[in-house]
Amino acid sequence: MKRNTWQREAVRSALGESDGFISAQALHGALRDSGTTIGLATVYRALTDLTDEGEADTLTQDGEALYRACTPDTHHHHLICRRCGATEEIAADPVEQWARQVAAEHGYTKAEHVVDIFGLCPACSRLSETPDTP
Amino acid sequence: MKRNTWQREAVRSALGESDGFISAQALHGALRDSGTTIGLATVYRALTDLTDEGEADTLTQDGEALYRACTPDTHHHHLICRRCGATEEIAADPVEQWARQVAAEHGYTKAEHVVDIFGLCPACSRLSETPDTP
DNA sequence: ATGAATGCAAACTCTTTGCACATTG
């Protein structure tokens, strides 16, 4: 049976408070700053559980995992700026359908998909004219 | 001045050979299997250089950095069985278009995307009825 | 009371760095 501990609630709550994506360690720091005495491992475990349960969304950037609260009914993907790290949610309904169809065509079940787009956001595109020779 | 060593060439070449994204360690393993005696650190350094020079593309997934040669003509996606590891190439033309459009709509440039589908292949789907209690 | 969850610290994985030696230009 899954127990209901204040730590787990604290993680869920803090994740909901935070605006964008946040790293496990940053979340742990925030929780500590808020006066709680939660352990880092517990934060990691809670985040893993939340992700498994579909309550959190995760992506890894630059060697660390970033988490964000996620409503189970809105499966979405991300458009990530490779330079400044800005992240935008994108709806990917066409891709959802396509993914389901491809999986079905090949007889695959329990299909999950990973769809992320990396690029340079408008600001970063302007700031640095990438030297390119095509 | 940047020197021209066989190690650097070997990394560039091996990266070009490999199909999709590949981790530094996997690349190192492949190079070792090919009979070379290149060091892991050298592979990392070469990959960093190649990325800086725009000859390689990088993204991090699941805590490790994946690299790929930056030539856009080797672009396809994979349908991967989570149980037995079988991998099939899939055409993703609709997704290509969608990705390009989404990036453009948001003003992103130099967009790359990651699209992979994980599931259970027909055989594995039959073999193991996944115990699930929703 | 019972057993899952916590917290700490040690273990692990991936990556980077310091330094002596080899190699390139």
Added chain:
DNA sequence: CAATGTGCAAAGAGTTTGCATTCAT
């Protein structure tokens, strides 16, 4: 010959795990 690249091993960063203790049920 001078300076840059290499290889090894040790150090770092992020994450996971083992185990005794605490706490929800």
